[in-house]
Structures are given as C-alpha cells and as structure tokens.
Amino acid sequence: MPRAIWSGSISFGLVTIPVKLTGAVRSHELAFHMLHAKDEGRIQYERTCSIDGKKVPWDEIVKGYEYEKGEHVVLTDADFERIDPKVTHTIDILEFIELDKIDSMFFDQPYYLEPTKTGRHAYALLRETLEQSGRVAIARVVIRTKEYMAALKPSRDALVLDLMRWANEIVDPSSLDLPGDEKMPPAELKMAKMLVDSMSVEEFEPEKFPNRYREEMLALIEARVSGKELPKLKKVAPSRGKVVNLMDVLERSLKESKREGGEKSRHKRGAA
Amino acid sequence: MASQRVDVRIGNRTLSLSNLDKVLWPRDGYTKRDLIAYYEGVSATMIPYLENRPLTLERFPNGIDASSFFEKNVPKGMPEWVHRVTLASPGGTRSKITYVLCNDAPSLIYLANLAAIVLHVWTSRVGSIAQPDFVLFDLDPGEHCTLKTLATVTLAIRDALASVGLSPLVKTSGGLGLHVVVPLAGGHSYEQAKIFAEIVARHVAAQCGGLVTLERMIAKRRPAAVYIDYVQVGHGKTLVAPFSVRARDAAPVSWPLDWSEVEAFKRSRTPVPADAFAKYTIRTVPKALHQQGDRWSGRSWKRAKLETTIGRARKLWR
Numbered sequence: 001m002p003r004a005i006w007s008g009s010i011s012f013g014l015v016t017i018p019v020k021l022t023g024a025v026r027s028h029e030l031a032f033h034m035l036h037a038k039d040e041g042r043i044q045y046e047r048t049c050s051i052d053g054k055k056v057p058w059d060e061i062v063k064g065y066e067y068e069k070g071e072h073v074v075l076t077d078a079d080f081e082r083i084d085p086k087v088t089h090t091i092d093i094l095e096f097i098e099l100d101k102i103d104s105m106f107f108d109q110p111y112y113l114e115p116t117k118t119g120r121h122a123y124a125l126l127r128e129t130l131e132q133s134g135r136v137a138i139a140r141v142v143i144r145t146k147e148y149m150a151a152l153k154p155s156r157d158a159l160v161l162d163l164m165r166w167a168n169e170i171v172d173p174s175s176l177d178l179p180g181d182e183k184m185p186p187a188e189l190k191m192a193k194m195l196v197d198s199m200s201v202e203e204f205e206p207e208k209f210p211n212r213y214r215e216e217m218l219a220l221i222e223a224r225v226s227g228k229e230l231p232k233l234k235k236v237a238p239s240r241g242k243v244v245n246l247m248d249v250l251e252r253s254l255k256e257s258k259r260e261g262g263e264k265s266r267h268k269r270g271a272a
Numbered sequence: 273m274a275s276q277r278v279d280v281r282i283g284n285r286t287l288s289l290s291n292l293d294k295v296l297w298p299r300d301g302y303t304k305r306d307l308i309a310y311y312e313g314v315s316a317t318m319i320p321y322l323e324n325r326p327l328t329l330e331r332f333p334n335g336i337d338a339s340s341f342f343e344k345n346v347p348k349g350m351p352e353w354v355h356r357v358t359l360a361s362p363g364g365t366r367s368k369i370t371y372v373l374c375n376d377a378p379s380l381i382y383l384a385n386l387a388a389i390v391l392h393v394w395t396s397r398v399g400s401i402a403q404p405d406f407v408l409f410d411l412d413p414g415e416h417c418t419l420k421t422l423a424t425v426t427l428a429i430r431d432a433l434a435s436v437g438l439s440p441l442v443k444t445s446g447g448l449g450l451h452v453v454v455p456l457a458g459g460h461s462y463e464q465a466k467i468f469a470e471i472v473a474r475h476v477a478a479q480c481g482g483l484v485t486l487e488r489m490i491a492k493r494r495p496a497a498v499y500i501d502y503v504q505v506g507h508g509k510t511l512v513a514p515f516s517v518r519a520r521d522a523a524p525v526s527w528p529l530d531w532s533e534v535e536a537f538k539r540s541r542t543p544v545p546a547d548a549f550a551k552y553t554i555r556t557v558p559k560a561l562h563q564q565g566d567r568w569s570g571r572s573w574k575r576a577k578l579e580t581t582i583g584r585a586r587k588l589w590r
Contacts, residue, residue: 246474247586250467254579257461 002112006143008089010113010126010152010159016090017119017126021143024110024160030217085147091161096135099153105170107151109163123159130154282312285353285378289385296335296387297523302554304387310517310525310554311384315377317566318515322380324397326357326371328510329383330390336519346370347386354379357398362508373398389519390446392510395465400458401507404465407576408511409452409473410445410501414485417496419545423537425483425498426450428476430531436584439574442534444549446518446526449498450534451511457575465505468578473502475589514568517554527552527560528568 004020034043047056063080064072091113115123130136130153137152141161149164278289292305311318329343346356355373362369374380374391383391395404409429413422426442429452433440441453456465477484477500485497493499504511512518512526527549542548552560 246467246471247582250464250471250578250582253461253464253467254582257459257464258579 004114005111007116008091008141009119010093010123010139011090012093012126012137015122017122018116019091019113019119019123019159020116021111021113021161024112028211028214030214080145084145085142087145088142091139091141091150091152093137093139093152095138096130096133097138098134099136099151102136102151103170106164107162108165111161111163113152113159113161126152127154127157127159130159280381282378282381283376285351287378287381287385289381294335294387296332296389297521298335298337299521300523302523304385306523306554307387307389307517308381308384310523310558311380312377313558314515314561315380317561317569318513319374319376319380320569321514322374322391322393324355324373324375324399325393325395325513326359326398326401327374327383327394328392329372329386329388330392330519331386331388332519333387336389336521340519342392343388344369344371346372351382354382357401359401360507362506389517391513391516393513394508394510395505396462402462403456403458403460404462404505405456405458405575407454407456407465407469407472408504409454409469410449410504410511411452412449412499412501413545414493414495414497414499417498417545418543419537419540419548421483421496422450422498422545423534423540425476425480425500426452426534427531427538428480429472429500430534432472432476432479432589435588436581438576438581441528441568441573442531443514443526443528443568444524444552446512446516446524446549446552447520448546448549450529450545451526455573455575457577460578462506464578466503468582469502469505471582471585471589473500475585476500515557522550523554524550525552525554525557527557528566530567 002022004022006021008019008021010017010019035041036043047058047061048054049056062074062076064074066072113123126137136154139150139152139161141148141150141163143163149166151162151164153160153162276291276293278292280287280289289308292303292308294304296302296304296307329347330340331343332338332340346354350356350372355375356370357373358368358370360368372379372383374383394401395406395408396402397405411422411426411429430440430442433454438454441455443451443453445451473486477486482494483497485493485499486502487493487499488503503509514526514528516526518524518526537545537548540548
C-alpha cells in the first residue's frame with residue numbers, strides 16, 4: 001500500500017469526497033554517490049559562511065532573497081507564514097473542460113486519489129461522469145504550504161490529480177527563431193504524410209520502448225559487483241519504418257492460433 | 273401535457289408505451305407510433321440479426337432535429353426480462369459496460385418506445401465475444417461521388433472476395449452508403465479480421481485507382497471517391513443493424529440488397545447514391561419485406577476460413 005502524502009476531500013458544489021493522495025509516478029533514475037577516489041569515503045557537505053569561513057549551525061541560518069546581484073533581503077518565518085495559503089484540505093473544483101483543450105505542457109506531476117470508505121460512491125460517480133463527458137475538472141489545492149492548480153482526470157479505475165504549471169511557467173515559443181507559415185510543396189507534404197502513415201500505430205504501447213540505458217547500466221553494475229567480464233553492448237537494430245507485409249502477419253497469426261489447439265483466440269483486452 | 277400511456281401485449285409481455293403521438297420526423301410527420309409499428313412489423317426478420325449482439329442505442333427522445341445521444345449502458349428502468357451482458361469497456365479506461373441485448377420482439381418494442389431509432393450491433397455475439405462472425409466494409413461515398421462509382425467499387429470488392437472463394441453480403445447503410453459483410457467461420461480473432469479487412473481494402477484500392485480512398489480524414493478524401501472504411505472491426509466496434517431505421521428525413525432503413533440490385537445501380541441514371549436508397553423507408557420496407565422476403569435469408573451463408581482465403585489471395589493478389 002503506497003503511503004498517502006496528503007489527505008483531504010474533493011469539493012464539488014455541495015458534494016465532498018474524502019480522498020487520500022499517493023504518488024502516481026516513480027523515478028527510475030539510477031542514483032550515484034560521490035566518493036573520495038583514494039579511499040571511497042562518502043563526500044560530505046558542510047554549511048560554511050562565505051565571510052568568516054566558519055561552520056554555521058542550522059539555528060543560525062535564515063532565508064534571504066537576492067533582489068539585486070549581491071544584495072539580499074532577509075525573510076523571517078513570520079513573513080512566510082503571512083503569505084502561506086490557508087491549509088484547506090480540499091481540492092476545490094472550479095471548472096470543467098475537455099481534456100484536449102489543455103496543452104499537455106501544463107501537466108507537471110500526477111498523483112492518484114484514493115477514496116476513503118465513505119467516499120467510494122461519490123468517487124465512482126465523479127469518475128464515471130468525467131469519463132462519459134470526456135472532460136476533466138480544473139481545481140485548486142493546497143499541499144503542505146503551497147497552492148497548486150491541478151487537473152482531475154479519470155484514468156482507468158482511478159481519479160488522477162495532475163498538478164499543473166502556472167501560465168507564466170510556460171516559455172513563450174515566440175522567443176525562438178522558428179519557421180512560420182511557409183508554403184509546403186504538395187509533393188513533399190504527400191511523401192512525408194505517406195511516411196507517417198506507414199509508421200503509424202493504433203495504440204500507444206509504452207512497453208515497446210524499454211529504458212535501455214538503465215538496463216545496460218544495471219547489467220554493467222552487476223558484472224562489476226560479481227567480478228565478471230563486462231557485458232558486450234548490444235547493437236540496436238533499426239526496426240522502424242519497415243513495411244510489414246500484412247499477408248505474412250495474418251498467416252503467422254492464423255498459424256499461432258492454430259497451434260494453440262484451436263483454442264479460442266484471445267482478444268488483447270480479454271473481453272468475455 | 274399529461275403523458276399518455278398505452279398498455280400493449282407483445283408476445284408474453286405487457287409493455288406500457290408512452291407519448292405515441294410524439295413526432296420524431298417533423299418533415300414527414302412520422303411519430304413514435306410509426307416507429308414502434310415498423311419495428312413490430314419487421315421484428316421476426318430482424319431479431320436474428322440482433323440476437324446476442326451487444327447493442328449501442330442511438331436515441332432521439334425529441335425527434336431527429338433535437339439532441340440525440342448514444343447509449344451503451346443499459347437504460348434506466350429497463351425491465352428485468354430484457355437480456356443484457358456486462359463486458360470490458362472498449363475504451364479500456366473504465367472497467368465495465370452492461371449492454372442491452374435485443375433477443376425478442378418485446379425487447380425491440382421496448383427500445384423503440386425509448387425512441388432508440390438507430391440500433392448499432394457488435395460484429396460478435398455473447399459466448400464468443402472475442403471472435404467476430406463477420407468482417408465489415410463500410411462504403412462511404414464522397415460528396416460528389418455518383419451512384420455508378422459507388423456501385424463499381426462495391427462490385428469490385430465483391431469480385432475480389434469471390435476470386436478467393438468468398439460470398440459477401442451487401443446492404444444499404446440507411447444513410448448515404450453501402451455495407452459489404454463477409455461472414456466469418458468461428459475461431460478468428462478481431463486482430464485477424466482487421467488485418468484481413470485491410471488486405472482486401474488495399475487490394476481493391478490498388479485495383480480501382482482514383483475511385484477509392486482509404487484516407488481516414490474526411491477533409492483529405494477526394495469528394496468524388498468512395499471511402500472504404502475497413503477499421504470498423506474490433507472489440508466494441510459496431511455497425512447499423514439490418515432493418516435498423518436511420519434518423520434522417522423520410523426515415524430510411526438499412527435494407528439487405530441482392531447483388532443484382534447493385535449491378536442495376538451501376539447502370540442507373542440516378543446520380544446521387546442516397547436517392548437510390550431512399551425508397552427503403554419505414555413506410556415501404558414492411559411491404560417490400562412481405563413481397564420479396566429478406567435478401568439475406570434463405571441462402572446458406574458461406575463462412576470464410578481465413579487460412580484458406582489468404583492462401584488463395586497470396587497467389588492471386590500479387
């Protein structure tokens with residue numbers, strides 16, 4: 001059971017749905033420690049003062065904002081408290097919108113919402129409603145001491161709270177040197193589209209794309225630990241763009257289902 | 273206005289019908305009574321095409337000009353005697369949908385009373401829901417496509433299929449186009465049916481040149497060509513059932529045709545396909561059915577075994 005990082009309720013009109021928030025993504029980034037090459041001692045950090053060069057204990061550290069190069073204004077805990085949003089423990093739904101109206105660049109960090117016992121029905125109702133209407137809810141939420149804009153989306157059996165970036169966090173592409181509305185030669189466009197068609201798939205299957213760097217790095221680490229020879233790096237065969245002969249595909253599939261002993265061929269989603 | 277209710281006995285069920293005088297086709301004056309009478313009249317012929325196939329209802333509670341909606345889940349208040357089946361949602365996102373099954377006349381009348389004008393059925397049945405029992409080619413003529421072109425392409429599909437030993441069926445969609453249906457033997461997966469449909473569509477497209485488009489984006493199709501939609505095969509994909517009414521002026525019906533009729537379309541001087549299909553409506557079909565019978569029945573359906581078929585296609589369609 002993943003640990004809840006927040007609990008509160010979704011507030012939508014007169015309805016409140018008690019929920020818990022748990023992380024929906026986890027990082028698979030490999031972490032490395034910094035060591036002293038000579039004796040492999042862990043490198044440690046020390047907080048020192050740039051003026052007297054001495055070590056500074058935590059209780060002597062305050063926060064300052066650099067309003068001008070080298071010039072700081074000190075902010076106290078009381079200053080922060082004054083500005084901190086009121087901890088409300090609610091996800092306040094403000095509006096509903098079709099999902100594809102939101103540029104995916106706005107989505108920052110997804111969390112799962114899990115209903116508590118008394119919220120199950122209302123949770124399912126909201127999820128079903130969003131699912132059927134093709135819309136998501138835009139909400140405000142305060143987590144710890146920060147306020148966020150977030151989208152509430154259905155995802156399989158769950159409701160996902162996707163924390164969003166603020167409007168001013170998205171860089172305006174007009175600062176880049178980009179080609180504008182240029183006339184495309186129809187022949188070139190046609191060729192390019194044909195290529196796109198030939199490489200198009202019906203469903204997105206992320207499992208098709210393994211994280212090769214991680215796999216190879218882990219294999220290398222394992223070899224180092226067990227003192228084996230380093231694994232040979234696999235050459236990545238380019239498999240894209242290959243025009244697959246549909247007849248071959250069909251015949252292979254028919255042979256496969258025959259080999260399964262005339263057993264019912266199963267649909268991917270396992271309908272019945 | 274007080275809603276008037278009429279109790280009627282259909283088979284062994286008593287149904288309480290409502291608002292029978294509600295006009296559903298404002299320019300033709302057809303009411304819900306006409307819709308119910310139609311479905312009652314064709315029920316014996318139609319039910320075998322609906323039986324045990326999950327349904328999507330297209331409902332028009334306030335007539336064809338007002339807002340309508342597609343309903344997959346069992347409508348509220350549906351009596352217990354109407355059969356139903358719970359399946360994985362085609363979208364894959366939510367877990368389950370409980371679909372209506374229309375297995376008898378009372379169920380059909382019940383649905384007609386909900387102003388479910390159009391009945392969309394799956395290409396597989398409960399019990400073998402992962403195995404389609406036919407492949408569908410939905411032929412959709414472009415804005416400037418003539419009846420002759422549509423018929424030419426439809427016959428090209430028939431001939432291609434006949435060359436590999438298959439006997440497809442054809443019907444009007446009830447709208448602008450035609451549906452060609454290839455009955456399948458048991459044991460084929462949706463994936464296999466889908467690939468087969470694509471092979472046929474691509475082969476016919478190559479043969480017919482400019483008359484056919486496989487372009488899925490409407491804006492990019494040539495308006496004079498026929499779009500062969502071969503992707504309407506899959507878990508949750510549906511087609512308008514034979515004898516289903518459509519929500520268009522004159523209340524046209526999806527009518528099973530004889531291939532000789534498609535050959536006649538090819539010679540016909542009627543330019544617009546829909547005009548040729550307009551004679552099959554809720555007014556005319558019950559009588560036509562009585563006189564001519566169901567074009568699709570009475571013949572033993574030859575069911576395709578794709579392994580044999582594809583072996584032949586490999587030799588012929590190079």
